[in-house]
Amino acid sequence: MIKFKVPATSANIGPGFDCLGLAFSFCNEYQVEKSNKMFIEGCDPVFNNKNNEFNKAFNATMKVLNKKGSYHLYEIPKIPSSRGLGSSASVIVAGCKTANILYGNNKLTNEDIFNISTKIEGHPDNVAAAIFGGLTASVRLNNGKYYCKKYKISNKLYFTALIPDFKTQTQIARKLLPQKYAKNDVISTISHSILMVEALKSGDFNLLKTVCKDCIHEPYRKQLIKDYDNIKKIVEKNGDAVLLISGSGPTLLAISNNASFSNNLILKNTKATWTIKPVKIKKGGI
């Protein structure tokens, strides 16, 4: 029985839509061993079937390794699902890693796992952060493979996940995006996304307050999160935090330069019930 963890992640960080990801220190845990027959326990029994994403990732990796075999998985899920915290990316990366550990003698690199996982997930930002840790920026190369650059985040910044008691589906959230964007929004997104990386690396909070603005998905997706405007007002009222939608939501992520921010935060008059969860950045990779 081999144990490992794959973390929760946040994608679409500020103006970094489909590119920037963040890894958090809370993780799903996976215990795996070789088996003649697939068997999955620990999670919702609905996932104990061949169509779940862990199994798809395991099979895709076995194909790359040119191996045959199956596994017994005991999962300890700690990442809430369908909340924009990368639970599916964690499961997909874990499926790849399981095949690589049990049947691949660990010969696949994290870059290999990143590429296999991205194909299954459909976008690179969650799996990149899950695999490499820290802040990641991903792009599809001309040869079809994906490239990821990892950055260290300043320890002057404090992250708080605000997790509601309802779910959203990424596919529905994606359909809300417009087909075209105004020139001024596009131009500001260029400088904002480049300097978002700089603000997170340096911990320059004034810069972060300027550049942590998104006009690509948040204005369209916030309708799925009825408390968005109210919570944004509360989070940003003292000028010591910025708020963004984590992935396609509904979790919201606050970034502050104040270590006491999450302790002092009180969400009033919300329609849903929200869990305030201070989260640390996971610095290392898997």
Add this chain to the structure above:
Amino acid sequence: MIKFKVPATSANIGPGFDCLGLAFSFCNEYQVEKSNKMFIEGCDPVFNNKNNEFNKAFNATMKVLNKKGSYHLYEIPKIPSSRGLGSSASVIVAGCKTANILYGNNKLTNEDIFNISTKIEGHPDNVAAAIFGGLTASVRLNNGKYYCKKYKISNKLYFTALIPDFKTQTQIARKLLPQKYAKNDVISTISHSILMVEALKSGDFNLLKTVCKDCIHEPYRKQLIKDYDNIKKIVEKNGDAVLLISGSGPTLLAISNNASFSNNLILKNTKATWTIKPVKIKKGGI
């Protein structure tokens, strides 16, 4: 008589429209001294009047310094004008610097000069590179001031300016841009602009070949440069260089990982006459 130089620059680097700038080691030279009356020589006599950009920048800086006075300027222009090589940014920065040297006891910082210059130029990318050197990323902060992050560029990359014998006007080039952009172009621009910085810093040429693509201005402005498609084909045919429009053109900038690139380059069947000028990056600020 005080002498100083302000370099040629390139803006809109690849996918970094209105944000990324590059400083080159060839510079306009300025010799200045206090005078009771404005007098400008060395350049085209048409510029010896109060409406030229050097004088506007000088006056704006004198206002900040709360000083009165004028100057005698002898300019040695080496940056061709209206070619997309930042000749106006050089002149504007020089006007600010002249006031600061002659009447300000150098008390204004480069950040101050950056902010004054940007207001006169209208966009920050050329003046940022002219002032700070290297590769610069600029953004307008919430307080109305501009912020610039400077990056060092890898010495594995070689730059060649291709300068034609005709001019374009930035205002005309700006009018060619569409009012809206397709979602896919916007999304790819985010990852491309973030990782363009990484490619230039690291010298990772495969990454550069992927991310040095622009869909914001080049497709619309290339009509002003009749040789664009032909030259792009020639420059990129061996896979050892990428081509971009410098600023709003008509100069084109090739970036290669091959030190002999500019020596080996022959531009055939062009409508205009093109000067092939290898250029080095200016690492330091003014």
